[in-house]
Amino acid sequence: MWPLLWKDLHLELRTKERVSSLFVLAVLIVLVFVFALSPEQAQRPEVGAALLWVTLLFAGMLSLQRAFLIEQERGCFFALLLCPFEPGTLFLAKLLGNVVSLLLVEVVVTPLTLLLLGVSWSPSLLLLPLVLLLGIIGFSALGTLFAAIAVRTRAREVLLPVLLLPLLVPLLIAAVNVTSALLAGSPWPGAWLRVLLAFDVIFVVTGWLIFAQVVRE
Amino acid sequence: MNKWVIEAKNLRKTFAWTPVVDGVSCCIGTGEVIGLFGPNGAGKTTCLRLLATLLRPSAGTLRLFGDEPYRPSVRRRLGFLGHDSFLYADLTPTENLIFYGRAYEVSDLKERIDLTLEQLGLRDWRNTPVRAFSRGMEQRLALARALLHDPDLLLLDEPYTGLDARGVATLQATLGRAKEQQKTIVLTTHDFALGLPLCDRAVILQGGRIAWQSDDRPPPVPEFIELYHAVTQPSALSPQPSS
Numbered sequence: 001m002w003p004l005l006w007k008d009l010h011l012e013l014r015t016k017e018r019v020s021s022l023f024v025l026a027v028l029i030v031l032v033f034v035f036a037l038s039p040e041q042a043q044r045p046e047v048g049a050a051l052l053w054v055t056l057l058f059a060g061m062l063s064l065q066r067a068f069l070i071e072q073e074r075g076c077f078f079a080l081l082l083c084p085f086e087p088g089t090l091f092l093a094k095l096l097g098n099v100v101s102l103l104l105v106e107v108v109v110t111p112l113t114l115l116l117l118g119v120s121w122s123p124s125l126l127l128l129p130l131v132l133l134l135g136i137i138g139f140s141a142l143g144t145l146f147a148a149i150a151v152r153t154r155a156r157e158v159l160l161p162v163l164l165l166p167l168l169v170p171l172l173i174a175a176v177n178v179t180s181a182l183l184a185g186s187p188w189p190g191a192w193l194r195v196l197l198a199f200d201v202i203f204v205v206t207g208w209l210i211f212a213q214v215v216r217e
Numbered sequence: 218m219n220k221w222v223i224e225a226k227n228l229r230k231t232f233a234w235t236p237v238v239d240g241v242s243c244c245i246g247t248g249e250v251i252g253l254f255g256p257n258g259a260g261k262t263t264c265l266r267l268l269a270t271l272l273r274p275s276a277g278t279l280r281l282f283g284d285e286p287y288r289p290s291v292r293r294r295l296g297f298l299g300h301d302s303f304l305y306a307d308l309t310p311t312e313n314l315i316f317y318g319r320a321y322e323v324s325d326l327k328e329r330i331d332l333t334l335e336q337l338g339l340r341d342w343r344n345t346p347v348r349a350f351s352r353g354m355e356q357r358l359a360l361a362r363a364l365l366h367d368p369d370l371l372l373l374d375e376p377y378t379g380l381d382a383r384g385v386a387t388l389q390a391t392l393g394r395a396k397e398q399q400k401t402i403v404l405t406t407h408d409f410a411l412g413l414p415l416c417d418r419a420v421i422l423q424g425g426r427i428a429w430q431s432d433d434r435p436p437p438v439p440e441f442i443e444l445y446h447a448v449t450q451p452s453a454l455s456p457q458p459s460s
Contacts, residue, residue, distance in 0.1 A: 074306060
């Protein structure tokens with residue numbers, strides 16, 4: 001897995017295409033929403049939660065497509081299939097790369113969003129990084145699986161959201177509910193957090209197990 | 218110990234119900250160099266991709282080194298050069314080879330990369346991104362990638378494409394060395410003059426089937442060209458009316 005991560009990191013440092021485009025997209029989405037909402041609307045916790053996850057969703061789609069597009073040029077994806085490691089390793093490497101990219105984006109975008117929306121401080125916000133991390137892992141696990149399918153088709157830009165979004169609904173409902181509760185300073189939202197955790201476990205394990213069937217013809 | 222590097226029985230591959238490879242069987246032993254010849258669309262590339270485990274056969278069986286071919290331990294022994302170079306355009310040759318070397322767990326990687334780049338005449342370009350390379354230079358680097366982990370079986374799909382005279386000489390020398398080291402080589406080419414003299418056996422494919430194959434060294438180039446044209450002319454495989 002480490003050679004794959006090393007290679008992806010080198011490519012990103014050389015081109016700076018992936019993270020920079022994610023930053024620009026995420027910041028633009030946040031700004032559009034902030035300008036569109038009235039101050040009263042902006043301070044509602046469910047609006048803040050929705051904005052955080054919409055931003056992450058669109059940035060994540062872009063990140064997933066970039067992760068596999070770099071493998072399409074000059075047929076490199078076939079070379080990865082020839083390498084003597086299990087396809088599950090490729091899945092984990094791509095998953096980890098996507099999680100790191102989205103975390104980098106969230107490190108900037110989340111404080112910016114909370115600041116622009118005027119969210120007041122409460123101790124429950126300390127749990128927000130954990131919720132974002134769980135959401136990003138679940139999103140990336142399912143997304144990596146479908147991006148590997150979509151990228152090899154001609155309609156890849158359309159196919160990925162069409163395949164992915166319906167299956168992400170449970171994750172998004174859970175993530176928005178937990179985030180909303182945290183922004184409102186509510187007590188520990190245990191049930192939804194368990195849904196997030198279960199989603200992560202199910203799709204990380206499933207992805208690792210079935211990636212060979214997904215990427216091989 | 219199994220003496221065959223490749224054992225293919227009735228390999229068949231269909232794309233959208235159209236057979237592209239149709240009942241190909243062959244056994245290839247250690248150190249043999251096999252040339253796959255045939256017109257465009259004969260199924261040469263699909264055959265090589267089947268042997269490289271990049272495609273799964275629709276029917277038939279394939280064994281490599283006497284083993285199930287999709288195991289990592291078997292794939293480690295394959296070197297494949299295809300139409301695509303499998304190189305990352307934004308990385309330098311050294312970075313590309315470091316990645317593939319680590320993926321294949323090549324020992325003494327730095328020395329191995331230096332040697333391979335030296336042998337293929339790319340030493341001076343080691344730190345230039347591949348995006349700046351000409352087609353021929355990229356082909357040479359693709360060959361370096363395929364050879365880096367010292368594979369026992371080399372599958373080369375039209376390896377002479379884009380190479381200049383010096384590149385061709387380098388490739389011939391590299392293949393000669395591989396042959397001396399008892400590597401098994403399967404190559405496809407349209408260049409009979411370059412490919413045929415290397416071959417211990419030759420196979421002509423037509424319409425996804427083996428139309429002709431030699432049991433030992435193929436005939437000299439002029440005779441082979443005549444044979445090739447006779448075998449691959451459109452009427453050669455069509456059913457003959459009974460007299």
